[in-house]
Amino acid sequence: xxxxxxxxxxxxxxxxxxxxxxxxxxxxxxxxxxxxxxxxxxxxxxxxxxxxxxxxxxxxxxxxxxxxxxxxxxxxxxxxxxxxxxxxxxxxxxxxxxxxxxxxxxxxxxxxxxxxxxxxxxxxxxxxxxxxxxxxxxxxxxxxxxxxxxxxxxxxxxxxxxxxxxxxxxxxxxxxxxx
Amino acid sequence: xxxxxxxxxxxxxxxxxxxxxxxxxxxxxxxxxxxxxxxxxxxxxxxxxxxxxxxxxxxxxxxxxxxxxxxxxxxxxxxxxxxxxxxxxxxxxxxxxxxxxxxxxxxxxxxxxxxxxxxxxxxxxxxxxxxxxxxxxxxxxxxxxxxxxxxxxxxxxxxxxxxxxxxxxxxxxxxxx
Numbered sequence: 381x382x383x384x385x386x387x388x389x390x391x392x393x394x395x396x397x398x399x400x401x402x403x404x405x406x407x408x409x410x411x412x413x414x415x416x417x418x419x420x421x422x423x424x425x426x427x428x429x430x431x432x433x434x435x436x437x438x439x440x441x442x443x444x445x446x447x448x449x450x451x452x453x454x455x456x457x458x459x460x461x462x463x464x465x466x467x468x469x470x471x472x473x474x475x476x477x478x479x480x481x482x483x484x485x486x487x488x489x490x491x492x493x494x495x496x497x498x499x500x501x502x503x504x505x506x507x508x509x510x511x512x513x514x515x516x517x518x519x520x521x522x523x524x525x526x527x528x529x530x531x532x533x534x535x536x537x538x539x540x541x542x543x544x545x546x547x548x549x550x551x552x553x554x555x556x557x558x559x
Numbered sequence: 560x561x562x563x564x565x566x567x568x569x570x571x572x573x574x575x576x577x578x579x580x581x582x583x584x585x586x587x588x589x590x591x592x593x594x595x596x597x598x599x600x601x602x603x604x605x606x607x608x609x610x611x612x613x614x615x616x617x618x619x620x621x622x623x624x625x626x627x628x629x630x631x632x633x634x635x636x637x638x639x640x641x642x643x644x645x646x647x648x649x650x651x652x653x654x655x656x657x658x659x660x661x662x663x664x665x666x667x668x669x670x671x672x673x674x675x676x677x678x679x680x681x682x683x684x685x686x687x688x689x690x691x692x693x694x695x696x697x698x699x700x701x702x703x704x705x706x707x708x709x710x711x712x713x714x715x716x717x718x719x720x721x722x723x724x725x726x727x728x729x730x731x732x733x734x735x736x
Contacts, residue, residue, distance in 0.1 A: 406575045409582040416589035436692040439699075527688055534684030540733045555692055 427524060427554055430458065436529035438555035444524055447517020448495060448548070450488075452527040452539060457488060464491050470535055483541045492546035496521075521547055526554040622672045625731065628682040628694065634661050636668055656690060662697045666706060669724045673708040678725035681732045698725040 427444045429435050433453045451458040457465040457472070464487045465476040478484035495518060502514035517523075523543055527536055540551060627635040633656070634649040647668065649660040669675075678698055682691055700722050701707070707720035 402575050402579055406579050406582070409579065409586065412586060413582060413589070416586065416593050419593040420589055436689040438692045439696045529687070529689035529692070531688045532684060533682045533686045533688060533691060536688050537684065537730075537733055540730060544733060553692065553695075 427526065429526060429554075429556070433526065433528050434530070435526060435554055435556045437558040439557075440555050441557075444552065444554065445517055445522070447515060447520075447522040447524055447552075448492075449524045449526060449554075450539065450543070452525065452531065452536070454528055454530070457485070457539065459488075459491055459495070462491075464488050467535075470531060472535070472538065477538075483538045484545070485538055485542045488539065488542045489546050492523075492543060492548060496547045518548075520550065522550040522552065523548040524552045524554055620675075622675050623679070624668060624672065624675055624677070624725065625679040625681060626694070626698070628680065628686050628691070630683060630685050633657065634664070636661075636664050638668060638672070640672075656694070658693060658697050661694065662702060665698055665724055666701060666703075669701075669708055670706075673710055676723065676725060677727040677729060679729050679731040681730075695728055698728065700724060700726070 425444055425446050427449065430451050430453050432455075433451065449460055451461075452467075454467065454470065456463045456467060465485055466473045472485055476485055476487055478486050499515050499518040502512055503516075503519045506512040506514055525536075525539065525543075527539070543549075543551065621640070623639040625637040625639070627637060629635075631651075632648075633651040636647040636649070638645045638647070647664045649657050649664050651657065652660065665678075680691070680694070701724055704722065707722055708724070709718045709720055711717070712719045
């Protein structure tokens with residue numbers, strides 16, 4: 381007994397064990413949890429602005445639905461993160477514009493037409509085979525346009541014009557909440 | 560002395576470890592599904608009666624409302640009813656868009672044509688995109704909650720009030736050269 385007491389005393393003096401106070405950590409986690417619950421999104425898809433892109437502010441409260449995303453940044457035009465056409469000084473470079481029609485963006489049209497055909501073929505296949513998945517938004521001609529707020533309507537119109545020519549007349553403009 | 564002893568027995572330390580472990584698991588899950596920049600789309604999600612009224616208007620249009628936007632002269636709201644055409648002008652105010660004036664003008668037009676929900680935007684090429692989005696916000700819904708517009712719900716055969724003005728926006732000059 382005397383031996384055991386001696387060992388205990390030595391340990392206690394060295395102060396090698398201690399009880400961790402986790403109260404403050406729990407407080408911090410509670411605050412973090414409330415913040416994350418507030419920003420929790422139940423939207424079908426997550427749309428996020430691209431690097432250096434500033435989307436316009438709007439009071440619109442509609443969640444985006446699953447469809448094709450076209451992004452217009454100061455440097456290039458992208459479809460689902462793939463660069464399709466380039467921009468210089470907020471205008472499309474000459475080689476990307478149809479020489480006979482100044483509003484027609486050739487690479488965008490080709491890409492959109494290709495995607496539309498692929499999805500339509502998938503939709504037809506899905507009629508007989510339900511396991512085949514297709515993008516309903518693309519088949520319905522819907523498109524989400526994420527465009528930098530600094531652009532003029534003239535540049536934006538070229539994208540809208542080409543998209544509608546490629547079979548995407550239903551345009552949804554991506555905006556950030558705020559007024 | 561006896562009182563003191565009784566109370567000393569009631570002190571205990573709350574074990575927060577299980578609560579903390581639950582939180583540690585919850586935080587990564589919420590972090591993954593959080594949207595720090597909430598991106599929305601400008602689209603119309605409308606009550607059934609409003610949707611029906613829009614559909615009816617598309618089939619049998621009674622009036623055509625157009626908004627011409629020019630960075631030098633401001634707004635022109637053009638209302639075409641059969642052969643009659645009226646124009647409401649909202650000029651620039653101190654060199655900037657008069658969005659309040661536009662909202663009031665559109666409220667006036669809407670109160671005269673409550674059955675029309677479509678507006679045709681025709682901005683000039685140099686109008687900034689961020690301003691077009693603001694104009695769409697002004698046209699979509701009445702900001703004054705007291706001002707509502709009557710429409711007839713044909714299914715229930717009664718009048719319904721809505722604060723939607725022109726949620727159906729069409730860019731008419733997209734196809735222009």
